[in-house]
Amino acid sequence: MYNELMIKKLRLILAVLVLLASISLLIWASWPLLSESRVVPIPPNDLQLPTPSAFIYFWTV
Amino acid sequence: MIRNLKIPYILLIGLGLFFLVQACGAPMSGEAESAPEEPAAEAPAEEEPIAPMATEMPLPVPTATLILPPPTQAVTVSPAIPEQRRLTLEWPPRIRTGDSDIVRLTLEIDDSGNIVPTAEIEGHAVSGEVVSIPNLYETHQVLAEARMDMAGVQVIPAEIVSEPLLPGETVTFYWSVSPAESGEYRGTIWLYLRYIPRQGGEEIVKTISAQFIEIRATTFLGAKAGPARVAGAIGSFIGAVLGFPFVDDFLKFLWKRFKR
Numbered sequence: 001m002y003n004e005l006m007i008k009k010l011r012l013i014l015a016v017l018v019l020l021a022s023i024s025l026l027i028w029a030s031w032p033l034l035s036e037s038r039v040v041p042i043p044p045n046d047l048q049l050p051t052p053s054a055f056i057y058f059w060t061v
Numbered sequence: 062m063i064r065n066l067k068i069p070y071i072l073l074i075g076l077g078l079f080f081l082v083q084a085c086g087a088p089m090s091g092e093a094e095s096a097p098e099e100p101a102a103e104a105p106a107e108e109e110p111i112a113p114m115a116t117e118m119p120l121p122v123p124t125a126t127l128i129l130p131p132p133t134q135a136v137t138v139s140p141a142i143p144e145q146r147r148l149t150l151e152w153p154p155r156i157r158t159g160d161s162d163i164v165r166l167t168l169e170i171d172d173s174g175n176i177v178p179t180a181e182i183e184g185h186a187v188s189g190e191v192v193s194i195p196n197l198y199e200t201h202q203v204l205a206e207a208r209m210d211m212a213g214v215q216v217i218p219a220e221i222v223s224e225p226l227l228p229g230e231t232v233t234f235y236w237s238v239s240p241a242e243s244g245e246y247r248g249t250i251w252l253y254l255r256y257i258p259r260q261g262g263e264e265i266v267k268t269i270s271a272q273f274i275e276i277r278a279t280t281f282l283g284a285k286a287g288p289a290r291v292a293g294a295i296g297s298f299i300g301a302v303l304g305f306p307f308v309d310d311f312l313k314f315l316w317k318r319f320k321r
Binding site: 008011012014015016018019020021022023024025026028029030033034035036037038039040041042044046047048049 | 140141142144145146147148149150151152153154155156157160162168171197201254256265267269270272281284286289290292293294295296297299300301303304306307
């Protein structure tokens with residue numbers, strides 16, 4: 001009778017432990033990943049051909 | 062007896078040296094403390110000694126003064142893209158080891174920015190004349206090119222990706238990132254614009270942005286994402302089987318508490 005009760009208790013503890021471990025593994029493995037974002041404005045100078053007209057103007061003067 | 066007499070003298074000499082050192086050090090520490098608190102108005106006075114040094118160097122003397130013509134005609138400048146654009150980078154700061162995620166780079170139109178360049182002549186006097194910037198789309202074919210560099214992580218595609226940049230259209234680049242081992246990985250995302258003249262000629266490549274990103278690959282008690290899912294599923298099944306005989310007791314216990 002005592003043995004049966006002990007086995008029952010052990011089985012219950014084991015079941016709870018296994019369930020806890022596997023549920024936490026499942027939650028970690030399926031948790032959606034967060035994403036970070038960064039917005040950088042591009043200055044108009046960067047969208048221009050790299051021919052510095054002011055520089056050429058300076059040398060022609 | 063003689064030793065006893067010497068002790069006060071030694072103490073006196075020691076005290077004297079202490080005060081001497083304090084007296085010498087005091088002005089220095091005082092200056093150091095007061096320096097940051099000085100008002101900004103005193104700053105030019107400190108810069109004065111620099112001026113003679115500058116005059117020592119031979120400076121070019123202006124021989125002629127250029128008088129710019131009144132801006133009746135539109136000033137011609139180098140061709141430019143007649144849009145304001147912004148770059149949006151999205152990336153996962155954390156990835157489970159063994160999983161993959163997407164890094165996205167978008168070159169889109171900035172709605173808030175309209176380019177209305179005006180010619181500024183003679184200091185601060187603005188003529189109000191709009192500068193005519195030749196449309197770069199008419200003279201050149203523009204290609205947006207991007208590349209992602211990250212050591213230790215599998216990046217697909219690894220090579221440069223290119224897409225044509227058309228007026229008013231958004232260009233988006235995607236990379237699939239998958240770390241095989243846990244750790245911190247750092248990388249750079251490059252964006253270039255390649256200008257190909259429509260009339261033929263030399264291509265010009267310009268670097269627009271190089272953005273630094275950091276991705277952390279994580280594990281759960283050393284388990285990667287794939288094995289963790291499998292172990293989680295199997296463990297849940299085993300746990301349910303082991304705990305099934307107690308479900309009845311558990312439900313009864315809950316029912317009792319609910320009734321109270």
